[in-house]
Each structure stands twice: as structure tokens, then as C-alpha cells.
Amino acid sequence: MGEIHDINFREPAARLPATHDATADAAAEHIELNMGPSHPSTHGVLRLVLELDGETIVKATPHVGYLHRGDEKIAENMTYTQFIPYTDRLDYLAPLANNVAYALAVEKLLGMDRQLPPRCQYIRMICCELARISSHLLGLGCYAMDCGAMTVFLITFTEREKIYNLCEWLTGARFTTSYTRIGGLSRDLPHGWVDSCRKFLREVVVTIDEVDRLLTRNRIWLDRTRDIGVITKQDAIDYALSGPNLRGSGIEFDLRKAHPYLAYNEIEFDVPVGATGDCYDRYLVRMEEMRQSVRILHQCLDKLPGGPDNASGEPINVSDGKIVLPPKSKVLTQMEELIHHF
Structure with missing residues (x-):
């Protein structure tokens, strides 16, 4: 992909040094x-x-x-399903994505990662991209506030609140969702959720453009971000950076492209990269990633197997009763629902 660091409307008279020589x-x-x-x-x-x-x-x-909470040790005394709520708290800004990553790891160990129902895969992708937008909005908002741009902070947090509303409607919780299950999902999309999600996508694009207008060519923002915190390509690799921090250094690597999981191989999107690896590049990468996430979400909603309300009854869980827990409503009324546990 082409470099996105293309804001060359001025040449600073004296740029701040990218690194500081402490011995000087x-x-x-x-x-x-x-x-x-x-x-x-x-x-x-x-x-x-x-x-x-x-x-x-x-x-x-x-x-x-x-930061050390002993999650691995705690997991030793739990079943795979019981550990799902703990993944919510690994990165509380993106619990939906954490659930998916953990479930995919367990499913791969079980040899069933390619057997997930198509509707389940698309819903998981929707959750992951909403989590990505939410995380980037928080990162940009707090960063801008630290630089004195309080307006951007208020704008981005307003949009994040809409994502939380969608999460609460879908999962029953705003923060710690525990939505994904080994082999599927805890529940299907509620009636009307897809329409609300489309409405949010139309609104968040306007917000992204507004943040772009407020920051991208702002002189104070440029002075605070350009040539600051430069991370070279080699440093990014040596420090095992990932995500926008890696791509901001000019390395075009995204697992969704390099090693597609779920149904990302059926979706079209671009991978934005930076040029110099400074704070400004990482800002631009996150801005473009939000636009690409909106693009991915539109495709997922359009291609969603079964449609918005699953009129055709597409499954959201694998059919193996030894892996997928039965619905609670059936456990309380039908004895044979737990037969696979013996």
C-alpha cells in the first residue's frame, strides 16, 4: 500500500530531534x-x-x-469456558476482540477453527471491528486531550458511548461482555441491531472527518507529533511491536491480510502504513484504520448469512454437544441436554 504520510504543506524551520543524546x-x-x-x-x-x-x-x-495478575495460573484450575470472563479484562477497552482471540486459540487446538458456522464468523468479525474503532477513538481522544485538544476528546467519547450501547444491546453488558463461546456465540443478533449498527457507521464517519479537520493540519498538533517518538522499522521489529505502532513505522503487516482468520479473506480492505514512524504517522494510521473498519463492517453486514434477523435459521454454534454448552433454558427443563458431560 502507498504511504499515508502525505501532509507536506509546510517545512518546519527547525524540527525537534527525533532522539535525545543524553551524553551531550x-x-x-x-x-x-x-x-x-x-x-x-x-x-x-x-x-x-x-x-x-x-x-x-x-x-x-x-x-x-x-499488570501481573497471574491469569495463566488462574486458568489452570478452570475449564476453557470458565476462563472466558477473564479475557474481558486482559484489555478492557476491547473485550469483544479478546473473547474472539481466546476462543479461536482453543478452537484451533480442538481442530475445529475451520468448522465454525459462517454466521458466527461474520458476527465475530463485526465485534472485532467495533472493538477496534472503540480502542482507536479512546487512544486518539486521550492523546489529543493531553496535547490540549479537549474538543476532540469529547467528540470521540461521544462516539464510543454509541458503541457501548450496541454492545449492551448485543451482549447484555457494556464493558466485560463475555460474548464469545468456544465453538460459537452466547446469543444471536437481536432484532433491529443491524439497522442501529448501520446508523452508527454513518455517524462515526462524520466524526472521523471532524477529528481529521481539527487535528491533521493543526499547527500545534503537528509540532507535538511530527518527528516525535520516532521508531524505525528495525526497532519496531526488534521490540516486537504490533498493530498501528508497527504499521506506523512503515511495515505493512496485518494478520487479517497475512494470515486471514474467520472470513477476512472474503472482505476487501487496505492496510495503511506510515513513512517515518513518528507519533504523527501513528495518528494517521489509526485514523485510516477506523475508516477501513467502517468499510469492513459495511461488507460484513451486507454479507451476513441469514440476514439481519436470521430468517433462514443459520446456526451460530457448532453442532458438537461435547464442546458447546446447551442453552440454560433447556438445561433447567430437559435432563438429556447435559448427557455429553458424562
Whole structure:
């Protein structure tokens, strides 16, 4: 794909250095600052010991701390299905995507990842792309607020609220959804949900364009993002970066394209990449990824097997009773529903 770093309407007279040579001013007085573990911008997740020279971070020492919760050890005493709620909390910004990733891993171990019903695959893709838009909206909104653009923060969080409304309607929860099941889904799309999702897609495109208008050519935003935090291609590989951070450094790699899962091989979309690997490139990549997610969602809704209300009765779970748990309504009334557990 072509590079998206094409905003060349001005040449800065003096660009800020991409990296800071700490040895050049060794005699200067540096400030040591603790960021976290209880810091308003980190939500109590970790501690960073920062060494500052003015506004430049010359050294950062991470202490994992609260990020280590022993999920793997907890999982040893659970069934595969019981661990699903824990995946919601691995990245609470995208619980729907976490559920799908975990379920796909278990299904691959069971040798049934290619046996999922088509409707289930498309609904999972819809969930993943909604989660992607939600995460990018949060990232852009908080980043803009840190740079003084409060308006962008309010705009993006308004759109995220609409996604939460869709999640609540679909799963019964706004944050920790636990929607995916091993071998399928917990429930089908409710009546009218697809129409509401299409309405949201029309509205979020307008919001993305509005954020683009407010930030992309904004002089303050450019000064705060261009040539800042440059990550070269080699550094991105060495540090095992992924997602927009990897693609922002100019590496065109996306699992949905390189190793398609679910039904992504049936969907058309582009993979945006950056040119210089700075904060501005990563911003542009996230902006374009949201547009591509909208494009993917439109295709998923159009191609959804069974249509919006599943009039043809397409299954959303595999038929193997040893893997898929029976509906609770049947467990309470029909003894034979649990026969596969003995």
C-alpha cells in the first residue's frame, strides 16, 4: 500500500530531534519522576521511573507491578469456558476482540477453527471491528486531550458511548461482555441491531472527518507529533511491536491480510502504513484504520448469512454437544441436554 504520510504543506524551520543524546549534556540537571502506579493517566497499571531533561524523557525504567495478575495460573484450575470472563479484562477497552482471540486459540487446538458456522464468523468479525474503532477513538481522544485538544476528546467519547450501547444491546453488558463461546456465540443478533449498527457507521464517519479537520493540519498538533517518538522499522521489529505502532513505522503487516482468520479473506480492505514512524504517522494510521473498519463492517453486514434477523435459521454454534454448552433454558427443563458431560 502507498504511504499515508502525505501532509507536506509546510517545512518546519527547525524540527525537534527525533532522539535525545543524553551524553551531550551530561552536566545538565535531570529530574527523576515516578509515573504510577497510582497515576491519573495510567489507571493504576504499572510504574515508570522517568528521568527528564525538561520535557524530554532520557530514560524510562518500567516496573510491571499491577499488570501481573497471574491469569495463566488462574486458568489452570478452570475449564476453557470458565476462563472466558477473564479475557474481558486482559484489555478492557476491547473485550469483544479478546473473547474472539481466546476462543479461536482453543478452537484451533480442538481442530475445529475451520468448522465454525459462517454466521458466527461474520458476527465475530463485526465485534472485532467495533472493538477496534472503540480502542482507536479512546487512544486518539486521550492523546489529543493531553496535547490540549479537549474538543476532540469529547467528540470521540461521544462516539464510543454509541458503541457501548450496541454492545449492551448485543451482549447484555457494556464493558466485560463475555460474548464469545468456544465453538460459537452466547446469543444471536437481536432484532433491529443491524439497522442501529448501520446508523452508527454513518455517524462515526462524520466524526472521523471532524477529528481529521481539527487535528491533521493543526499547527500545534503537528509540532507535538511530527518527528516525535520516532521508531524505525528495525526497532519496531526488534521490540516486537504490533498493530498501528508497527504499521506506523512503515511495515505493512496485518494478520487479517497475512494470515486471514474467520472470513477476512472474503472482505476487501487496505492496510495503511506510515513513512517515518513518528507519533504523527501513528495518528494517521489509526485514523485510516477506523475508516477501513467502517468499510469492513459495511461488507460484513451486507454479507451476513441469514440476514439481519436470521430468517433462514443459520446456526451460530457448532453442532458438537461435547464442546458447546446447551442453552440454560433447556438445561433447567430437559435432563438429556447435559448427557455429553458424562
